[in-house]
Amino acid sequence: MSGTIPPGLTQLGQATALPSDPAEAVLEVVPNPHPGSLYLVRFTAPEFTSLCPITGQPDFAHLVIDYAPDAALVESKSLKLFLGSFRNHGAFHEDCTLAIAKRVVAATAPTWLRIAGYWYPRGGIPIDVFWQTGPAPAGLWLPDPGVPSYRGRG
Amino acid sequence: MSGTIPPGLTQLGQATALPSDPAEAVLEVVPNPHPGSLYLVRFTAPEFTSLCPITGQPDFAHLVIDYAPDAALVESKSLKLFLGSFRNHGAFHEDCTLAIAKRVVAATAPTWLRIAGYWYPRGGIPIDVFWQTGPAPAGLWLPDPGVPSYRGRG
Amino acid sequence: MSGTIPPGLTQLGQATALPSDPAEAVLEVVPNPHPGSLYLVRFTAPEFTSLCPITGQPDFAHLVIDYAPDAALVESKSLKLFLGSFRNHGAFHEDCTLAIAKRVVAATAPTWLRIAGYWYPRGGIPIDVFWQTGPAPAGLWLPDPGVPSYRGRG
Amino acid sequence: MSGTIPPGLTQLGQATALPSDPAEAVLEVVPNPHPGSLYLVRFTAPEFTSLCPITGQPDFAHLVIDYAPDAALVESKSLKLFLGSFRNHGAFHEDCTLAIAKRVVAATAPTWLRIAGYWYPRGGIPIDVFWQTGPAPAGLWLPDPGVPSYRGRG
Amino acid sequence: MSGTIPPGLTQLGQATALPSDPAEAVLEVVPNPHPGSLYLVRFTAPEFTSLCPITGQPDFAHLVIDYAPDAALVESKSLKLFLGSFRNHGAFHEDCTLAIAKRVVAATAPTWLRIAGYWYPRGGIPIDVFWQTGPAPAGLWLPDPGVPSYRGRG
Amino acid sequence: MSGTIPPGLTQLGQATALPSDPAEAVLEVVPNPHPGSLYLVRFTAPEFTSLCPITGQPDFAHLVIDYAPDAALVESKSLKLFLGSFRNHGAFHEDCTLAIAKRVVAATAPTWLRIAGYWYPRGGIPIDVFWQTGPAPAGLWLPDPGVPSYRGRG
Amino acid sequence: MSGTIPPGLTQLGQATALPSDPAEAVLEVVPNPHPGSLYLVRFTAPEFTSLCPITGQPDFAHLVIDYAPDAALVESKSLKLFLGSFRNHGAFHEDCTLAIAKRVVAATAPTWLRIAGYWYPRGGIPIDVFWQTGPAPAGLWLPDPGVPSYRGRG
Amino acid sequence: MSGTIPPGLTQLGQATALPSDPAEAVLEVVPNPHPGSLYLVRFTAPEFTSLCPITGQPDFAHLVIDYAPDAALVESKSLKLFLGSFRNHGAFHEDCTLAIAKRVVAATAPTWLRIAGYWYPRGGIPIDVFWQTGPAPAGLWLPDPGVPSYRGRG
Amino acid sequence: MSGTIPPGLTQLGQATALPSDPAEAVLEVVPNPHPGSLYLVRFTAPEFTSLCPITGQPDFAHLVIDYAPDAALVESKSLKLFLGSFRNHGAFHEDCTLAIAKRVVAATAPTWLRIAGYWYPRGGIPIDVFWQTGPAPAGLWLPDPGVPSYRGRG
């Protein structure tokens, strides 16, 4: 039943170390198996962490990336490693969220993409960041990410 | 009170073995009892499993199929057996989700159809796939599938 | 404080037996007290049961009926008895849901109506059915019915 | 820090008896402090009770009133007393809900208003009533009231 | 890893006392790192308190501020201190909510902004206030704030 | 299928006016059909209202009454009318909750009884009251009432 | 892969009509495959309906049956048919719940059994009934059934 | 219907300013109307705020106070004012929570008391504090406060 | 940072095929790093599937395994492969659940173990199975598994 690894993939099915920085990470792609269909792929990444660029303290976020592929799909293991590469990288919340999205856009040239970054609270006030490449294409099914709002206590 | 099985159905009300592969499965149809009405039928299938085409390991998904029938309804037992036929079949998440939808389209020639595949996490990151045949027809009532987002822990 | 029963009602405030079949049930109406206002009335009926037309086994559903009345309101006790009359009646899920809606349409000639039937799972896969008489009138407030999706276990 | 009661208010900051009937209640208004801004004010009133006009038995409802003020805001204590005045008043669900809304419209002449009445079940079937004065003004932020649907038991 | 504090910021990374009043508070800004991208930043502030202008009693609110930045981002520590400055300030719910929003607009000149103020109940009836600077820009991703409705008890 | 009303019941199956005061209400009983079995009966009454004895303003509560019957069951319609009789009666929260419980004890002489009164907030702080006649009998199955805690907003 | 039906079972794997009354229904058993182990089996039956013995109107309940088997397991299809046989049977809530439990006790002679009946509201007040054969055996794992309490609306 | 204020109460039914500090606040009591009954009274106070004793920044908490009264009940308006008096008072979370409880103990000499303080997160980690005067008295019904755990985001 | 695979493990860190049957699967163990401490390890396995021994149709379950290790920990990859080995294996729900637990007991000789099997509904009635090796050891912290009960629809 086991198949072969598609050509061009260097990380899938291999032992791979976490890239030391986003600049080191490589987002790999595979051909879209349904290139003529307008559809949405959603990645939910609750295991994101980076560093505050001012204090060096850890930041945490829950990320949701939605995209409508054109010719390429992002290979999910390379996406995981790319997200993991922010572990020792410093960036502001707004900047970091958009930078991740733009890297996926650069790698896959999708029909459309959006990202949501739900950051853990600092000073009692969490920040959420939402960006998309433009209005969603007509006819794309685009469910809400459904992440609950922050409620404090009680 | 018990009725008769509509003509042309070979699986409903019969002992039936699980088809060995999607190619073996037969999606059967029954006439739409309200052919002049634009309405939506939703199937929720939380018991879906297939195999990873690279590693042969099991994958699991929660599927929601929404369609507006034209002349035919898909017979629900044949749909169940068709979904069960993926049990020993290998396919990527994106491919598998769209392939299921396109089989139902081929069998029923619906006015409109969409599918959502909510896949269990691998590597900490679940993938969701959403596709529809085109923009929803005007006047069709189309509720959200209401599946909660993945949250990790806590 | 107790008032009088409006003329033409034969079931409200009376001891009434459950009609033996939908064909026996009578949907009664009362005049709309706000005939010039476009508004929505929602009935939620979690106590619906009918029989499978093939096997004679009981089926269960949670129904939501939304309508914008024109000259008439459906009298709620007669609606309850009408829904109860399906107790020993056999019909497929899709058929039964639309048939209920069309009876309410016939009785009240509403400006607009929709129905949602959330059927209990058979074979692990529940069926939901959604129909409306047409696009919702502009300016009508039409909240989502908010019924949770089926989740299996866990 | 304590201020003075705005002129024209007779109930705020006073000991006030519950009006004996809606006709006795007075809805008071205060000037809108942001008259040039299109915004929404939502009152949620889970403590509403009236009487059934046929049987004299108590009815209960959870009400949500949304409005976009023009020159006047409804003073909230007078609204509370107005709602409390239905305690010994008989009216059908549909009628009562719209009558409350129209009284607030008459008192405040708002840019726009809507009401939702979620009535407790009678005969196992709750009734919800939704009305608005017309389509919502473009540019008004209008969140869903978010009241859960009735689910029976289980 | 620790960086330097951007020029022009006087509060970030400093010991700072709570401003005694909103008029004393200074909302500071930093340059938008993605000025060409239309995106949304959401602040959720469940720790808001002010005083009733009539009685001097404390009021509490859960605030959600959404904005699409143009050239400037609001610096989050200065926002926190600004919100904290209402602690001994008296204002009505409707007034206070809009005043906060307009201060953020004045400080950042955003492409678009909206605010939701969910106030704790008084007299059993909570007030929510929703305002935006105008219709949302086309192409901006604007998720619902997802704050649950007030339910009383039970 | 309809049966006869058990002897001694004067309210069940009759048109009945709401008693004007708790002192006027009569709690009726029927024989326990399983007198040798230790079991629990739970009534959930979300439609309770009384008056504040100081201000005369309405109070609201969600009540849960659990009891293990001995020789008698409380007849549920008479319980409903008894609870409704508090509509124009003034009592403090603590007093009212225990007084209701003690009336049911007096009427049914149960093996054991407890009550929970979840009162709607006044001044931002709801009061809950919990009482039982003594430790629960060994071997009685006694699930938690499961009423959610009060959360304010957010 | 398909096996044979255990001896003594007359309903499993057969077309079976719903018994006309509980007295007609036969609860069948199979040998306990782990007779030396103290364990719990839980059936959740949200599809229960019977008739009111006074009015003949339908009643609905959500049932949870927990038992620790001794020598026998109840065969689940015969349990389903037994529960379905109450469809045209009249009984009070308290009586019906205990009678079901006692039939399962009689058929399986379990080490221990309990039942919970969560009945849909009548007159705004639902009744729950909880019974067990005695204190739970020491060492049995006995999770809470987790059924939400009734909340009315809001 | 309005009654008289019990003797000895100086705050109930009066215009009252917030005490400037906990030392200024007076907890008043009323006689327990059911002194021979062992019962629980729960106050839920989601509107608590104090100051950090080190930084002077605001802290927020959701408090739950449960007590079994002996001869006295705490008068709820005086409790509200007492809690409000911490508004400009500095204390650590652990200290503040226990100090509140001990003041209520001193004022009412209850049979038993416990407190839960759920503090809003600081540095990403909220602190909860739970204290009681001793083991709960046998026979007291003591439901869980049911406050959800802190979950961060996602 | 990467370490070495502990001796005796043949599956961890290796490409491994799914065992064809539970009898083929090998549960591997690693030494308990805290052998003197009484603690609980919980595995939650929502991806379980087996076959019905009578019909050969797929069954699904959500499993929770709790154990207090003595000298050995079960290695989690071998547990995953063991659970996956039921994919083409037929067993009744009660039997399957206990058999899994007893295999883990045999492999690890734990101080204590329990299992919960939450099976997807068949015939509208799900079965849950709960077993433990005996009463929980005193002093072990043993949280509820927290799996929601089955609710049908609505």
Place this chain on the structure above:
Amino acid sequence: MSGTIPPGLTQLGQATALPSDPAEAVLEVVPNPHPGSLYLVRFTAPEFTSLCPITGQPDFAHLVIDYAPDAALVESKSLKLFLGSFRNHGAFHEDCTLAIAKRVVAATAPTWLRIAGYWYPRGGIPIDVFWQTGPAPAGLWLPDPGVPSYRGRG
């Protein structure tokens, strides 16, 4: 209002770098302000991350630490830094969870302590770890941590 930092604290109120390893981190304590009272302090830490000791890949966990202080409280900023020091440290889930707890025990010598580690799923199966120093002291109020179980999808 701002106070002074208690003697012996070197991290609170200071700019502090994340310790490079748990061995570098220092857990600081402050005197218990209520040393004669048996109470519980709960820390909820949803922002925990470490590394897999075999693969070097990141692991994530949601931690809950409950303890009854004796003479010392753990200072919360030093706890935060201690937890952050696992960021580049490799340890198995079971080992890591207990090691954290034992460090807090060593630093504070509490009356009692317990820890829950809810780890994010790997291979589809999350692991939870629960440990306590012994049975909870009699009279300590010890609420459930209330973390939801893992549910996969759907």
